[in-house]
Amino acid sequence: METFEQKAVDVFSEIVINKSFVHKAGFGSRAIPTYVREWIISHYLDDSTELTETARQKIAGFVQKYVPDKSQKETIKNQLFEQMEVQFLDNYSVYVNLEKGDRYLNIPFLDESAAFAIPQIIQDNEMLLSSGLWGVGKLYYVPKNDDNPRGQIWMREFRPFQLANMDLEYFRECRKSFTTQEWIDFLISSMGFNYKLYTQRQKILLVCRLIPMVEPRYNLVELAPKGTGKSFVFENMSRYVAVRSGAISPAVLFFNDSRKTPGLITRYDSVVIDEAQKVKADTSGELTALLKSYLEAGRFARGSASSINAEAGLVMLANIDLDQNKRPLNEQVGLFRVFPNFLRETAFIDRFSGLLPGWDLPRISKDTPSKTMGLKGDIFGEILHSLRSDISYRDYVKTNMELQNCDDMRDSKAVEAGATGLLKILFPDQDPTEEEFYLYCANPALELRQRVRDELCKLDREYVPVTFNSKMPDEFQRGHRLVNYSDPSSIPVPTVSQPVPEPPPAAADEDEAEVLRYFGATEEPAPKPENGSELTAKTIHIREGETGYSYQNLFGPYLRGAKKIYVTDPYVRLEYQLRNFITFAGIIDTTAGQVELKLTTSAEDAYQEKIQEQKFKEISASLAQHGILFTFEFDPVIHDRSIKADNGWCIYPGRGLDFYQKPDSKYELSEIDQTKRKCRETDIIFQNA
Template identity: 30%
Template sequence: MELDVSNLNPTEQSDTVPAAGAPEQSDLDRKINLYFPGVVVRKDLVKTVKGNAIVPSYVLEYLLGQYAASDDEATIVAGIDAVRKILADHYVHRNESELVKSIIKEKGRHRIIDRVSVVLNEKADVYEASFENLGIRGVIIDPGTVKANEKLLVGGVWCICDIEYSHSDDSRVVPWILGSLKAIQMSSFDFGGYLAARREFTSEEWVDLLIQSIGFNPDLFGRRAKLLQLVRLIPFVERNYNLIELGPKGTGKSHIFSEFSPHGMLISGGEVTVPKLFVNNSNGKIGLVGYWDVAAFDEFAGKKKRTDKALVDIMKNYMANKSFSRGVQTMGAEASMVFVGNTSHTVPYMLKHSDLFDELPEAYHDSAYLDRLHCYIPGWEVETIRGEMFSTGYGFVVDYIAEVLRSMRNSDFSDKYQAHFALGPEISTRDRDGIHKTFSGLMKIVYPTGEATPEEIEELLRFAIEGRKRVKDQILRIDATFDPVNFGYTDMAGHWHPVTTLEEDEYPAYYQVAQQAAAASTGDGAGTPHSVGAPSPSSAPGPATVAGPVEEKLFEGQRDFVENQRGVSYEALFLPYLRGAAEIELHDPYIRMNHQGRNLVELLALIASAKDPADEVTFKLYTTLDDDPNYQQKQLQMLSQIRQEAAQQGLKVEIAKDPGGHDRWLRTDTGWRINLGRGLDIFQKSDGGWFDLGTSRQEFRQVRAFGVTYIKELF
């Protein structure tokens, strides 16, 4: 029986309950409130007021911005109460829709918060509104209201509406009447004031303010990690920006595009069609790209996903030329395209056996499509979101910063580096465009005044070059007809500065092998070349194993260890017997407490460090759940986090119920069984903390009395 931990997010703990009292303000928080009064909010308040209301964060922050945009605790408390009351009285829960209808009927008029969409009824020549949660449709809406809120026609908009009820004996007449409609988004802001206030912050302070605005605690992020988060904002500030992010689950790839801005639309990858995205030929109605600033495709990865070739072709043309065809008519749009998806393999595995676009559907695993991408965010560098990573500090009300970013789409900062640096001459026009758009977007986000030092500009330029280089280097693995590019730049003194990707520095042997293969395959020109980077039939990879030579003769029999003995480690006890194994089983019914989880992690880390980084090993854990529901939940969260972390190191951890009793053992597919008297729990408890050498090296810890039996099983 498999223990289902796949849907458990290790961050989903009791952190949704606000801590007693207000968190102490930092110096940055005080500065934020000083220069941006009325447009910032304490970020933990969203969780406080949300309850079970399924609404985007920008809707809640819109309300908080009206009532709780202050650093005065009394105002915040009163504002929270006001927002809670508004949600309780006016937000429509689906399962309470009939109750709300009854309230509207009895009162005659009632204000609601719901997602509203509009269609044109051609036969009656009227616009008709539908209310998602309330479950009513066919409500007549004034054309002027539709014109002022055109996104009602595509995907729908969260709105505050007054609904009236007037019954008619004519069954064809809808009894619901729209009294008023207000889209939940800011109508105006002072951009000059925004720029003036920006000048009061250092680069570090401003980046931290933006990270807090996204909802994260900047103290838990390094500079590079912060910039990776900010790249996700570029599609909102840059027109026709094509961005992709592939990485492990749980890193928040789609959060920005579903929660951060009323100008972005998150679409499930399987729901995309040509009429929905571009244009409906039957009625000439333009699709999402004509109304939204950002169209983001969630769950985009998946090799076996079915794709519409017509959609792929029109998307290629749009991403390259900002236009698409409808018959003989060519239409243009400004929406940026974002593609996010999960990876199932580690970076070295993909580099060794294929490429970093390995997870994409076959129709998109195409050099012509990939070459249109301006930047590739390395999602594997982004940490899995944990509860403690969320901010309790102040950040912009997201609706405010969303409007600021949108207003800057008209600006072009792509030339801001040219007074100090020049791109390498080998960089093609398309590569240059990608670098320019990423650099321009980051400049507008981090330095919206356009004022930055050469060092600050250089940081963003290198980041922009790396994002495009990651795209181009992987294309070279797929299509050998593309020419290699020497990515880098020169400074005003004429010194050359090469740029590499982080994975290129970490795994040079695997990163460069495809380029070498490309050179070899184009040199002789004979036969049909294989996809560059894919292994040829003669060199196809075998099963992954724990690396290292297999000893000719390993000890068989019983070993006993006495209490307080030192010099014992998992490496000495187990590693010689695990070498060469592609599949390892651990039967231990007691992986429940934190220290037992730590023991498991140390064994997995040993296996991961001993194998080839580009290979994957299957580790099957058979254990049991705690009888106490509270401890069981914590146990499942711990196991889920361990599995996620192990996957990033090439270990596929499978967790199932242990069918046995209390016996504990390890077994490998190479024929070894190791009976473990105490399981992995062989070390004595220590309170030495990080300053105890035993925390870093198992050999320095004292053990409990235990025994181990090594048995070579016959196949």
């Protein structure tokens, strides 16, 4: 047992747990967060510090009885329909609709948002009304009748998982038993990571992920390649954190005016938007406006809600590509340039307190999970939540931190907030030496904000380049270089190759595969070559209405290795034809370096040619950021279509790129998956020149 482990057992006693038990207890792929898993485990450990076979059997019995697999959803619904009583573990929540004068129970596993909970359950478990509460609910179904015009699921009983009491003063006192290094290792283990795999700097970066949980309205961006476990901490550390991905609406984040219910911002300590590079803002611009207003002032107004205050921090996680040196591919022109428009707006980016360089963290592997003692997840989450309201830490930072060249109000406030958050986490007893305060609190917070400022300077000339310095500068500050605005059209496309990302270590058994899934590091298998054979000359006949064809599976294999691609198509004029061409450009492989793409097309008249030229220039600027040098020319007499590559292959698509039927609706899934689109009849000829 490590020194910090023995100290943890001695001073924290029953509120610590061996973190490796989570992966040995046999939860399988059940979608429940770590802090719930650890509560279940500790409930059956009794006084033992080892996971005995008897405990494993009890845990397996609990999971079998109360934690259903996703495939059992309809089975459970049918049991309810047949008037059977069911019990299962879920993250239950209740929302109140004042307009309708009713309260509704949300049951995520059943996709049910209009169930009913008896009033006593809500009175006994007020957390149901805020962030929701994990527990075992006993449910039954009330069928339709004269008094009940629609069938409804009722909750008869509810057993929340119980939290052990934790005195914050006792927690602060316990910190004194650890050296700073022992405490950092203990925190890393409590977060679920193997502290032995990380350098000192990487450990501090991991701890920085906790700042939004302890410091009100600390807004953080983390950019990293896939497989680094960006969202793991936020999904598994605390019930006070909400993680969302995909479509994000003003109603979900801020206020649902039709239900008259507050959104996530008002109900959680932190709201995390995962896969932020894929998020699409609403066309009205309301989401962006609300975000900027809230991030600036901590309040917003929407619909019938005239003014709502909140303290939640916003965290945005996004994937980026790295070059062969493991540096961000777009570092020179700006890391945000490839993101959606609202993420590139400097007025929005400026409101973030820090940018965490996730590319400096290692990928998740089978050795990543903690194998040592750490605080139980539910306890750790409650401690972080309790520390948010203590203003004495901010006073300490204001009194003891000295900065230079950090005069802008947003910059100074961001560094101050970050240093306060790290002080709460690393030195809850407020007893660091001056050197420790700068090394572990002030300097990391300053780096996070410096990175935001640098990105702003690359995107907007209004921001003056500056290097922040603390009283005790670290290596990052001493090596920092001023950055300037980067015009993407004047910067050459990087010619460095972009290697295939390192896959996670091959899992030797189901347990190792589960570890990778658990940390969100599962990789999709790479597509195999067609029939596993070499490419051959051929003709493909596509019948009217046939599906299953995409530019990738048709043309992709024949364009591999090409450095120059020439497309001749007279009909790249209308908006949907331009989108088809961009989709085609998207399949070009640039991992081996820059690729030249030339389009020869035509226009109906001089006016249309001018419009097309403007749009082609926009496309050219966009493709340049992805290693594609796009040029174009107009030829009024061309008729035939062709795609020719300098790798020796020539492709003659009878209808050019426009061989898909018009979709019945703009909301069809085929709009984003070409293989689901119906085709028009055509022949495509592949010849080796």
